Amino acid sequence: MLVVVVAVAAAGTGAWAITRQDPAAPKVSGSPVAVTWVTVGRGDIVARMPLGGTLGYDGSFTIVSQLPPGVITSVPAPGAVIKRGRRLFAVGAASTVLLYGRTPAYRAFALGMTDGADVKQLESNLAALGMEPGTVDRHFSAYTAAAVRRWQKARGLPYASRTGRLEAGEVIFLPGAVRVTQVHSPAGSLAGPGAQVLVVSSTRKVVRVSLTTDRRSQVHVGDRVSVSLYGSSHTYDGRIRSIGKVATTPPQQQQGPPGSEGPATIPLTISLVKPGKELAQLDQAPVNVDVISQRRRNVLTVPVTALLAGSNGGYQVAVLDGTARRLVQVVPGLYDDQSGTVEVTGIEEGAKVEVPVS
Structure with missing residues (x-):
């Protein structure tokens, strides 16, 4: 309706x-x-179509360790926000640090390595951190190595560890700042290469809606929406960012007759323009959603x-x-x-x- x-x-x-x-x-x-x-x-x-949704954070990434085997000595608490250049976790004395980028870190960084998009990502991050890597390009140069040494010093590494080289696993590239949602391996546990350590999300607030398939034709990517918490008169603007194409059907209700499962739904993701302070600390909160359809x-x-x-x-x-x-x-x-x-x-x-x- x-x-x-x-x-x-x-x-x-x-x-x-x-x-x-x-x-x-x-x-x-x-x-x-x-x-x-x-x-x-x-x-x-x-004209608005009222829906129910859940407020949360966008995306989900599983962080695995690529450091040498050892005991996990540091992990952040759930809910912690990790930004560029900050430590995600540590195994022994070695740390994995977050940098921004979309190409995964799949090798060590050092003089003599072949050119690549991952090198350009590293240099871009070094520049953003104020380490002056010279021209940001795909080539790991002596200027890049010097910038890495300056960064290692700024991180408090001992003199012997300021090599201008980054071993595999010392950095992880993700699209932006992340929020820790789950700790798989707490401090004190053993971790080898490939061990799952953290699950993180982005810091962007989104609303997720399970839209029944009979309403699919009434919504479009880019449609404006208003979002409000239950019991609150304040509304927040948003837009439909994505509409799923694969429908799912809930399991049959317990002790119900055949065919008693709920209607098939598709996922709807809504980006908020300005979440505001009221929504900033909330996660998995139920919200009202009005899709502006006309x-x-x-x-x-x-x-x-x-x-x-x-x-x-x-x-x-x-x-x-x-x-x-x-x-x-x-x-x-x-x-x-x-x-x-x-x-x-x-x-x-x-x-x-x-x-x-x-």
Whole structure:
């Protein structure tokens, strides 16, 4: 079901309004119930599809050790955020450090190595860390080695370890800063090459929705959405980033008859524009999601309660004409179930329409 929200920007305030009740309007005879009058407003009308989602972090990466076998001496706590140049974990006295990039670190870095994209990534990170590697390119030069030595000194490595060389496993390239979600191997455990140590995610907030397949045609990548916590009136803007193509069906309900499993769903991922402080520390929190599936601008709206059934079908509204009550035929458009308003044509902006007093 589509839920329609009508928004009219109030001049000079940025507030939202739909119609304006006029308590000074004259009382008009001819209505069997207590009524008041509201002024027809003009503004945007937006159709929204309400969904439930889960707030979390984007992506998931499993970090494995490529350091020599030994005892894990340091791991971060779950929830810790690791940025460029910071240690992910340590085995014995050797550390694995996070650098940014999309090409995996698959070999040692040293003078004489062949050129490659991984070298360019390393030099780009050294430049970002202020280590002055010279020209950032695919070639590991003497300038690169000098920058590595400066970085090793800045990290507090002993003089004998400032070699200008990085052994395999000393750095890991990931797209950006990460947040630790799980520790596979705690401090004190043994770890050899290939051992899983951490599971991390990005630091970007996203909302995930399990969308039933019958609604797939109603959403599109790039659609705007608004997100809110349950019980909160504050909303956050977002956009649909991806829509899954593989549907999954939940398992059959326990002790239920055959075919009692839930409907098939596809994953929907929503990126938030500005998560704000309210969402910053939350993970796996349920949220309300409204997908903005349709928007019409500068249309006229009236309360739904202003609509009256016409004698020949259709709808009409009672309009205040001086001190008289006059019926006017209107054509309703999109409805807003939440605010109780409807888009209409066939009436003039600024007209006063009759609505019952609630």
